[in-house]
Amino acid sequence: MALIQCPDCGNMISENADSCPKCGYSLKSVREREERLREEKRKHDRAMMHLLEFGLLLFALILFFLFASSHATEKTVLNFLTFVSSMWAILPIVIIVGIIILIFKK
Numbered sequence: 001m002a003l004i005q006c007p008d009c010g011n012m013i014s015e016n017a018d019s020c021p022k023c024g025y026s027l028k029s030v031r032e033r034e035e036r037l038r039e040e041k042r043k044h045d046r047a048m049m050h051l052l053e054f055g056l057l058l059f060a061l062i063l064f065f066l067f068a069s070s071h072a073t074e075k076t077v078l079n080f081l082t083f084v085s086s087m088w089a090i091l092p093i094v095i096i097v098g099i100i101i102l103i104f105k106k
């Protein structure tokens with residue numbers, strides 16, 4: 001069992017104690033806050049991973065269509081350009097919806 005210093009009075013107390021026996025400072029709330037911060041960081045990291053995955057998927061799609069169109073007729077190139085321009089129109093909406101979902105998940 002390790003000893004930690006009370007953030008309030010500096011008294012050495014058990015890290016498992018819920019509160020400081022000397023000054024009554026609540027260590028439980030500190031631990032809960034730390035746990036909340038860790039959880040928020042995990043959520044943030046997950047969200048960033050999803051964003052990265054989405055970006056990679058988009059990149060792969062564009063590369064695929066670029067590769068496909070290099071062997072293709074003018075019509076396919078035109079289809080590709082239409083696809084890309086429609087993607088650019090959709091992208092801000094996807095990002096906004098993603099942000100809204102992230103905010104409401106918390």
Ligand SMILES: [Zn+2]
Pocket residue numbers: 006007008009010011020021022023024025
């Ligand atoms: Zn204390």
